[in-house]
Amino acid sequence: MHHVESQIREPLILGNKTYHQITEDVCRPVEGKANKMWYMVFSISALLALWGLGCICYTVGVGIGVWGLNKTVDWAWDITNFVWWVGIGHAGTLISAVLLLFRQRWRMAINRSAEAMTIFAVIMAALFPLLHMGRIWLAYWVLPLPNQFGSLWVNFNSPLLWDVFAISTYFSVSLVFWYIGLIPDFATIRDRAVKPLSKKVYSILSFGWTGSAKHWNRFEEVSLVLAGLATPLVFSVHSIVSMDFATSVIPGWHTTIFPPYFVAGAVFSGFAMVLTLMLVMRKVLHLEAYVTVKHVEYMNIIIMVTGSMVGVAYLSELFISWYSGVEYEGYAFMNRATGWYWWSYMLMMTCNVVSPQLMWVKKWRRNIVLTFFMSIVVNVGMWFERFVIIVTSIHRDYVPSSWNLFHPTFVDIGLFLGTIGIFFVLFLLYSRVFPVLALNEVKTILRSTGEAQLKQIHAGEHPTVLDSKGAGH
């Protein structure tokens, strides 16, 4: 029974916590009232969201002519925002699935919120292709449904259709994975609820979970198999998104390294967004004992690694465009770096390749303020990466007479900022009514990774998880 733990491993749960204390700490925000800070951030996000909703209505009502698109640049902010949001939506399932398969115990403090973030980010992403269809009420035409047009089917050879399947599978599977994990935690809130209304609501949400041995037996099997399925799924989704570009014959898009390069970029930006949200959340909801500096450090290491992978991809793209001897490719990359959009190329390079290298220094990757700043820098960089790939590749057409630039209209800007608003509104609401930490899963690692428990283990005692008033066993 005695658990052996390395002396050098840092605790993942700080302080003298007990099982009950974990329940208290995570349920407090759900059972208590929101503070002023929450209302302030919520109001700002809601205003942005309203602007976004206004722009959505305007776009749907008038048509996408109100965007800044022109004959040459016919894909710009919409697809940039789509890829950016889908990329952000990669961290959640990566954390909960890939890190589960690798038995990384630090995932338990962050997987719940990262998955919530994933789901909201994918909703934001899906909005853009739907709006770009123009007639959004015909969106069901992307499905292979029997129809009146002489049984004309959707094109299964097209990466755009692969995307429909990839995104809808990813969204629905992530949602199910998230909810299955939530059920036992909702049951905890249900069993503690005092007010009749919240008792009723959490009873419905927890689906009558009892936590019997057979329940847990099945729970662990489902989690493992879903993790096994979600792991290749995460990689497939952004690979397929990258094929929207890679299978076309546009210089700058037609490269075989796109799938792994996009996946690395997605993980990179996803972890950055997780950090942005978690650093604020741990402070506001007083969860510093669970989302520790060690967790932040782990995530910063992932950001550094994936950022460097993205950097290698940028450089090999650049090299191959010259080495291939293809004039069009060579020009596309020359134009990216030195043409009209050189500033966005520079921003992309600085934010995504240079800045993550700061994380080699242990002191810096453990610095909360620097990490917060960096997480925003990374997401700015990743937005510009997509912008650079998309707009610079098409704004110089084959015929110089059709060369053009892209200027966003207020609707483009409103849609982008609006989705950020809607995203934060959803996340803030989530943080009020959902258990933001997988509290029952965290309890399973308390005995082997809690700070007080580790001290006992190192002193050669059997670690206890009881309140001081409880008799030690």
Add this chain to the structure above:
Amino acid sequence: MSTVIYAMYDDDHVLLNGAKKVVSKGIHVTDVFSPFPVHGIDDVIGVRKTRLAICAFIYGLTGMSLALIGMRYFMIVDWPMNIGGKPNFSMLQNLPAFIPITFEFTVFCTAHGMALTYMLRNKTLPGMKAKNPDPRTTDDKFVMEIHVEESKEAELIALLKETGAIEINKKAA
């Protein structure tokens, strides 16, 4: 006349050792309620390994077959089209382009089929009533449920107290 005994523990390791002791005396532990999975308890109280993974495999095969049959019908049989010169004369030639959707649809069917089966087998569905004997079992307490003949009740309670149970409750079966 038999009764149900609920023995409550405040530590998962103590409960696990207790269950081992009770079972070694030939007593059947009907169930254990805990806030998180207690590893090792399944073998002790005789909970068999779930067959959900087998179901998942069958759902996956179904999804894969449906995707391949569907795409063959749509793209090869019903309305073949020459799109960008991609070969569409036979399933085999067109297969590479069908791999991504086959994979996605396989995952889709496996994950949702398994999740639904899990909910149905667990009897955890919206509106279901929770049947855990004590609300504290979703917080920090662990409860062992044992069905016992009335004549052997006192003996069992003594045994359970000895294993470190902090609270023992009875209910008529």
